[in-house]
Amino acid sequence: MKNKLTEKDLELLQVKGKKEIDPTNPEFAYLFPRFDASVEGNERDYVEAHIFDTNENFLESAVVNREYIDKDINNFIKIKTGTFLRKIGYDRGRYVVKYNFFRKMAGDHKPILVDVGGNIFNELIDSGPDGNVTIQSDGRIFTTGDNKKELFLRENKYFIHEISESRKEVRLANQQIKSDKYLRDFFNLQKEKKRIGSVGEIDSHLVFEAPVGTPDATKADSNTLVLANPNGNEFPKHLVGGIFEVSNAFITSFEPAKVQLDDPGFGGGPDTEVHPEDPDVFVPSFLLNTDDTEDGAIKNVANRKFVQHKNLIKAGMMKNNKGETIQIPGTDELIEISKTQLGDGKDVRDFLADTFGKYSLKALKNYKITLSSNSILRDVGRKYRWLIQGVERTRDHETTLGVKHSYHWDWTRLSKSQVLIENPNGGTVNGLEFTGTQDQAKDITFTILAKGCYLDILLEIELEAGERFTEKIFLPRAITTQAYHPSD
Amino acid sequence: MPYTKTELESGNVEFYDKFVNKLRRTYLNKLAGHATSSFRDKFNVLYSYEDINTGDGIEDVNIDIPTSLYNGLMTKEQQKKQSVTSENEVPLYTQEILLDKVIDREFSELKEVKFADELPKGIVNGDLLSTTDPNDSRKWLVENNQRRRFADLSSLFAGEFNFAKFKIFDFKIIKRIPEGELVD
Numbered sequence: 001m002k003n004k005l006t007e008k009d010l011e012l013l014q015v016k017g018k019k020e021i022d023p024t025n026p027e028f029a030y031l032f033p034r035f036d037a038s039v040e041g042n043e044r045d046y047v048e049a050h051i052f053d054t055n056e057n058f059l060e061s062a063v064v065n066r067e068y069i070d071k072d073i074n075n076f077i078k079i080k081t082g083t084f085l086r087k088i089g090y091d092r093g094r095y096v097v098k099y100n101f102f103r104k105m106a107g108d109h110k111p112i113l114v115d116v117g118g119n120i121f122n123e124l125i126d127s128g129p130d131g132n133v134t135i136q137s138d139g140r141i142f143t144t145g146d147n148k149k150e151l152f153l154r155e156n157k158y159f160i161h162e163i164s165e166s167r168k169e170v171r172l173a174n175q176q177i178k179s180d181k182y183l184r185d186f187f188n189l190q191k192e193k194k195r196i197g198s199v200g201e202i203d204s205h206l207v208f209e210a211p212v213g214t215p216d217a218t219k220a221d222s223n224t225l226v227l228a229n230p231n232g233n234e235f236p237k238h239l240v241g242g243i244f245e246v247s248n249a250f251i252t253s254f255e256p257a258k259v260q261l262d263d264p265g266f267g268g269g270p271d272t273e274v275h276p277e278d279p280d281v282f283v284p285s286f287l288l289n290t291d292d293t294e295d296g297a298i299k300n301v302a303n304r305k306f307v308q309h310k311n312l313i314k315a316g317m318m319k320n321n322k323g324e325t326i327q328i329p330g331t332d333e334l335i336e337i338s339k340t341q342l343g344d345g346k347d348v349r350d351f352l353a354d355t356f357g358k359y360s361l362k363a364l365k366n367y368k369i370t371l372s373s374n375s376i377l378r379d380v381g382r383k384y385r386w387l388i389q390g391v392e393r394t395r396d397h398e399t400t401l402g403v404k405h406s407y408h409w410d411w412t413r414l415s416k417s418q419v420l421i422e423n424p425n426g427g428t429v430n431g432l433e434f435t436g437t438q439d440q441a442k443d444i445t446f447t448i449l450a451k452g453c454y455l456d457i458l459l460e461i462e463l464e465a466g467e468r469f470t471e472k473i474f475l476p477r478a479i480t481t482q483a484y485h486p487s488d
Numbered sequence: 489m490p491y492t493k494t495e496l497e498s499g500n501v502e503f504y505d506k507f508v509n510k511l512r513r514t515y516l517n518k519l520a521g522h523a524t525s526s527f528r529d530k531f532n533v534l535y536s537y538e539d540i541n542t543g544d545g546i547e548d549v550n551i552d553i554p555t556s557l558y559n560g561l562m563t564k565e566q567q568k569k570q571s572v573t574s575e576n577e578v579p580l581y582t583q584e585i586l587l588d589k590v591i592d593r594e595f596s597e598l599k600e601v602k603f604a605d606e607l608p609k610g611i612v613n614g615d616l617l618s619t620t621d622p623n624d625s626r627k628w629l630v631e632n633n634q635r636r637r638f639a640d641l642s643s644l645f646a647g648e649f650n651f652a653k654f655k656i657f658d659f660k661i662i663k664r665i666p667e668g669e670l671v672d
Contacts, residue, residue: 012590015580070571078571082536082545091538101574164597171598187639191672280622
């Protein structure tokens, strides 16, 4: 094996006289696990071949397929040179082949696909007729399906950001690739100490093992850790001498940020706005304010907190009567969908009717209704923006000689002629939009003036720290005047 | 009419069989001859032979079965010599201070080390800093008139730092302190 150090430096730096290396000695940690680029070997190890003609003119380089590499009992690496060369097209002739034995510390020789946001496309690539990607004639790559995204081929490497004047130093930088491994490997390159974490994956899941031979001993008395998956990665030898750290060991339970519907008992949020100790918790929500809503205005008051609406959004899917799964889009997409209910938007109307429409508050026209924010948020100044959008359905009769004989439904976008918003405490009403400060617009009071209206309601709250602290909740088909009659 | 390929390979065309067998014999004799010298010449150049059946190398051909073309032409040990073996392990180098003495690994051109002449008001060495932006999870240790960033929160929690020294400042103020190396 040739060495790129000068003979003088090699003399100084090479450790000699150690036939058997102590694998637990941290000084030699970089050697373990031993190099093994075979099929069963270390995933990070690989052999690169440089192929030259007999005059040592470089022809090409290639990575040796793992199938052509074996490791024998002496840890020697054997490469099936003849098969390897023939497979890449060198079936006759005389060549000089130089092998480099590499261990990937960061990046890879295989390129990756990323989307415009730098997220790695991790699926197995299939560009067939029913595959998950399509490659256009101009070379552009797109995902298939409803959410088409353009993908870009990137080298899974780091680029040279700067070379010093003497050309002895280089600064490397990472590409805009959002991958924890890509970034962390790069970071670890320059660290002398490496932190190895167990993130609870099947291969790295650690559990305490109850002491053996001690009656009544439990896991709590244990100082022995075992890997939960016996076939997972073993503890590498070079961990000996390291530090074991149990993050958050003092935490006995953890209450995640409350999404108003996480807890079934939470029932659609608190009765009024609340201000948690954790300033980062910010969950927008609203409910029907029964105190300020006219008696009899709402038939199914039990749904006043819109629990089912919120659960649908949280679950992101539901089963219909046929047992088929219906996907529920995210808030922003729902807002856009709601705008496409007119005319040919029958599919959208059907979708909303089959999902959120099943749980709408049934209201009477010409009654005052008040909705109030019951959000969980920081107690700072804030602005509220309510937006009502939706449609009114009216029957349009067809007549012949003044006799009605058939009809069809007309759908018109809601406007202030169908929904009248009041602003008793100030704030600004602009059509079906109502904005104001906490005192002015924490509640919204309105009257639905027509029968057959379907109201989709948005509440957006902006904390005084700026737009970055804006959150919203959008409930399609929150209220309808379609299915409730005074005689009911 | 000329023979088809299938007809030629059927074993019923005598002249073709003779022709092929002669070529094979020559080839296999040559292979057997090289096997005795571990498939290498005096300059240690490897002679790689092709498997007649697959077109690959002969590293994996079965030489034990009597019907094998290679049966009796080479031993298992000789066959192993068709592979290239790296018999040297990765050399061991000292990772101690001597390494840095022999090889200059310090950056001098691309790295400029700066220290604050004076720390911003309210900040002293030993402080732990965080920004006022709740979405910004970066934390720093002020040391030697530099701010040293914690690579991640576990680095912070794993260290024995006095959390009472945590202070929150706008990043514009924190940025006035020159950045040092990451906290290990």
